[in-house]
Amino acid sequence: MQAPASSSNPGYFGPYGGRFVAETLVAALDELTAAVDSIVHGKEFQKEWRDLLANYVGRPTPLSEATRLARAIDPESKLISRLFLKREDLCHTGAHKINNALGQVLLAKKMGKKRVIAETGAGQHGVATATACALFDVPCEIYMGAEDVLRQAPNVERMALFGARVIAVTDGSRTLKDAMNSAIRDWVTNVKDTYYCIGSAAGPHPYPSLVAELQTVIGEEARAQIIDRTGGLPDAVVACVGGGSNAIGIFRGFMKDESVALYGVEAAGEGLNSTRHAATLTKGRVGVLHGSKSYVLCDDGGQITEAHSVSAGLDYPGVGPEHAWLKDTGRARYISATDQEALAAAQLVAQTEGILPALETSHPFAKLTDVATELAAKKAGPKTLLLCCSGRGDKDLETLMRAREERA
Amino acid sequence: MPFSDPTADGPAIARASQRAIQAGGGLDATLRAAKEIRAQSAAPIILFGYYNPILVRGEAKTVDDAAASGVDGLLVVDLPLDEGVELRTRAATHDMPIIPLVTPATLPSRLDQIRALDRKKIGFVYYVSVTGVTGAANANLNKAATAAAAVRAAVNAPVVIGFGVDGPEKARAAATGADGVVIGTAIVRRVENADSLDDGIAEVSSFLGEIRGALGPNG
Ligand SMILES: Cc1ncc(COP(=O)(O)O)c(C=O)c1O
Numbered sequence: 001m002q003a004p005a006s007s008s009n010p011g012y013f014g015p016y017g018g019r020f021v022a023e024t025l026v027a028a029l030d031e032l033t034a035a036v037d038s039i040v041h042g043k044e045f046q047k048e049w050r051d052l053l054a055n056y057v058g059r060p061t062p063l064s065e066a067t068r069l070a071r072a073i074d075p076e077s078k079l080i081s082r083l084f085l086k087r088e089d090l091c092h093t094g095a096h097k098i099n100n101a102l103g104q105v106l107l108a109k110k111m112g113k114k115r116v117i118a119e120t121g122a123g124q125h126g127v128a129t130a131t132a133c134a135l136f137d138v139p140c141e142i143y144m145g146a147e148d149v150l151r152q153a154p155n156v157e158r159m160a161l162f163g164a165r166v167i168a169v170t171d172g173s174r175t176l177k178d179a180m181n182s183a184i185r186d187w188v189t190n191v192k193d194t195y196y197c198i199g200s201a202a203g204p205h206p207y208p209s210l211v212a213e214l215q216t217v218i219g220e221e222a223r224a225q226i227i228d229r230t231g232g233l234p235d236a237v238v239a240c241v242g243g244g245s246n247a248i249g250i251f252r253g254f255m256k257d258e259s260v261a262l263y264g265v266e267a268a269g270e271g272l273n274s275t276r277h278a279a280t281l282t283k284g285r286v287g288v289l290h291g292s293k294s295y296v297l298c299d300d301g302g303q304i305t306e307a308h309s310v311s312a313g314l315d316y317p318g319v320g321p322e323h324a325w326l327k328d329t330g331r332a333r334y335i336s337a338t339d340q341e342a343l344a345a346a347q348l349v350a351q352t353e354g355i356l357p358a359l360e361t362s363h364p365f366a367k368l369t370d371v372a373t374e375l376a377a378k379k380a381g382p383k384t385l386l387l388c389c390s391g392r393g394d395k396d397l398e399t400l401m402r403a404r405e406e407r408a
Numbered sequence: 409m410p411f412s413d414p415t416a417d418g419p420a421i422a423r424a425s426q427r428a429i430q431a432g433g434g435l436d437a438t439l440r441a442a443k444e445i446r447a448q449s450a451a452p453i454i455l456f457g458y459y460n461p462i463l464v465r466g467e468a469k470t471v472d473d474a475a476a477s478g479v480d481g482l483l484v485v486d487l488p489l490d491e492g493v494e495l496r497t498r499a500a501t502h503d504m505p506i507i508p509l510v511t512p513a514t515l516p517s518r519l520d521q522i523r524a525l526d527r528k529k530i531g532f533v534y535y536v537s538v539t540g541v542t543g544a545a546n547a548n549l550n551k552a553a554t555a556a557a558a559v560r561a562a563v564n565a566p567v568v569i570g571f572g573v574d575g576p577e578k579a580r581a582a583a584t585g586a587d588g589v590v591i592g593t594a595i596v597r598r599v600e601n602a603d604s605l606d607d608g609i610a611e612v613s614s615f616l617g618e619i620r621g622a623l624g625p626n627g
Contacts, residue, residue: 020459020486022416023509024539026518171422177413184415189540191513288460288486289413301434302461303412 011205016321019204020288028191033206039110061087063225068352079372081382085389086222093128095391096246101128103214108195109136118197119143119183121176122313123155125199130164140164143182147174148312155395173306176316200243201320204291208320212248219253236261238364239388242313244320246390263371265364267309268336276308280319281327281334289318310339311359341366343403358391409438409457416485418543420593435461439477446478454481467495475502481531483507505531519562532566543593547572553585576622
């Protein structure tokens with residue numbers, strides 16, 4: 001299913017997207033764009049990739065109904081009748097990131113690239129890329145902010161076990177933005193033989209479209225599954241938005257279903273009125289970061305400001321261009337959850353459903369009441385909600401345990 | 409024009425950007441500096457930087473203010489030829505060139521695209537000596553000079569060479585195939601290592617003296 005991109009201007013979603021990169025990368029992006037057409041859209045690639053999704057990743061992922069959680073949030077079923085979780089946390093390696101990483105590394109291999117690099121925040125994309133590179137026998141180097149190396153330590157160890165080299169980035173805020181700066185510098189230097197595997201639906205054209213396409217499997221499956229289970233469409237689909245890949249993946253399955261409201265949940269960190277948040281679409285302005293025009297967090301002088309979130313995967317001052325367009329057109333709505341709300345939601349989900357969500361994923365869990373309340377204002381009656389459970393929280397144990405001690 | 413996230417630059421220029429921003433620098437301050445320099449000197453001024461500060465400040469306003477400050481051209485490293493229509497259109501009304509970059513990875517079709525442009529819109533072409541970021545120590549300037557000479561013939565415009573020119577020898581090698589040489593990191597490093605403003609000025613002046621000497625009477 002195609003997003004509302006303008007066909008006369010490939011690489012753009014309304015005024016957003018494009019290719020704002022050093023000239024050195026332009027030919028490589030042309031090469032990649034051509035390869036998406038000739039390889040990714042070809043029968044052979046689709047067959048191999050779908051086979052991997054089924055027999056290696058474990059797709060289709062289940063759709064779980066979260067009844068105890070729904071009743072914990074809304075005991076009398078006034079707002080929420082049924083709540084479904086699309087279980088990307090059950091993917092091999094623990095998050096949706098593997099759908100994209102396997103697709104891109106398979107593409108890299110078919111393009112004859114000798115080396116793969118990636119940036120990572122939570123480490124899930126790094127782990128997924130390292131996994132795919134182990135499977136396809138390609139050398140792999142992962143850039144990760146030094147702060148994230150500390151707070152997502154289990155994922156750093158997993159990457160090392162898969163044979164990847166993890167490079168800790170000590171510039172700037174030492175998080176995802178800085179990891180991406182370093183990955184881009186590496187790519188500019190080694191562009192001839194190196195494939196840059198971007199982990200979210202962001203970056204210069206064709207990455208936002210390519211990553212969205214590889215994640216659309218989430219939305220396609222979820223739509224068929226929920227119709228099968230409930231006989232109809234959900235009233236709303238809710239997902240967290242860092243760069244926006246799991247959200248765009250599930251949204252694209254429902255883009256043409258106008259009755260389905262789409263909600264993206266960003267990280268409000270320590271609060272939207274503080275300077276410590278990562279709510280790019282809610283509080284940012286139009287700008288250019290990491291190769292595309294979209295919303296960014298920056299000051300009046302155009303300097304990018306440091307983002308903050310307890311969740312490393314949402315701790316990013318940019319967002320994919322398709323989300324900027326969905327926001328402007330009103331097709332999707334973007335709200336945010338604070339660190340504390342997300343931490344509390346993680347605990348609640350664990351205790352009511354026996355599912356430990358990633359801190360990224362805990363953000364939409366924290367906003368289910370808000371979403372249902374907003375929907376009720378438009379149309380009476382309890383609603384069916386679908387949440388993209390993008391990943392599991394094993395990597396966040398230390399942060400979660402610390403939060404638990406602080407509350408106790 | 410300092411930017412917080414200069415992805416085409418190596419560590420020295422990235423650190424310089426951070427120092428400038430921390431000291432209150434940015435596009436406004438750069439334009440003020442250009443105006444002060446213009447009041448004292450007729451030397452051409454080209455502003456180098458990234459697109460976001462320009463976009464956020466306003467493309468038309470920035471170009472107008474740059475022209476009023478005596479700026480002669482813009483080099484926006486993350487704005488390839490296909491992007492920035494508004495900026496380019498406004499710059500054209502001031503006859504202010506936006507200098508295109510060509511790199512070892514640039515395809516011939518790009519050179520045709522540049523050749524077809526009005527010379528006033530580009531001024532000259534900046535040939536990047538390496539696939540890499542600024543400050544690359546391994547730049548082969550002899551090879552770059554040969555490539556730049558071919559680019560000059562293909563685009564029918566003057567060409568300058570930059571990236572990795574760190575002393576008289578590499579400057580001389582670069583100049584054999586180009587109409588000018590760009591020195592960035594080597595100057596920025598001298599500023600960074602200087603004990604005082606005067607010391608920095610003296611260091612940079614003597615360094616540029618050596619380069620000029622190596623380039624001969626037209627240096
Ligand atoms: C589990 C999980 N969900 C969501 C995200 C955010 O990325 P995106 O917005 O691209 O889905 C991450 C990123 O690391 C993640 O690990």
